[in-house]
Amino acid sequence: MDSSVLIEFVNGNPEAGAILKKLRKFDVNAFINDIVFSEFIFHYLSLKSGKSPLTMKGKGEISEYIDEKDPLEFINQFSILQVDEEVVEKSYDLMKEYSLLPNDAIILATCIKHEVDVLVTLDGDFEEPCKSEGVRVVSKASELEIHDH
DSSP: OOHHHHHHHHTTOHHHHHHHHHHHHTTOOOEEEHHHHHHHHHHHHHHHHSSOHHHHHHTTOHHHHHSSSHHHHHHTTSEEEOOOHHHHHHHHHHHHHHOOOHHHHHHHHHHHHTTOOEEEOSOGGGHHHHHHHTOEEEOSGGGOOOOOO
């Protein structure tokens, strides 16, 4: 899962909410990596404080917003896939091939390495690279094909 879904959920985007609700309903094992965690927490801090996280850091205020368990409990519903040397090397290739930003390339490289065949994202930048790399992009709850066992 890309951070765009998590960030948009916190921002109140109904489609992001519908996606996460469907994943929870069917107890799907959803994955993120450390990049997604970092991007989500960065935006979470900004949203909750109304300030730039860099401003908060300078004023020593981050702990005031991180003290709550909300973001950690939310993020703990996802399994975290590791970024290793192989992922870093693949991400560099993806950046060259598709002009992806580093974080997006690392997210896609993580999917490829760990054989995650679906990337749930609200970021259109993934469409072509994912298609070329054999990873299906899902950007709507209605596109999630989940079957009861």
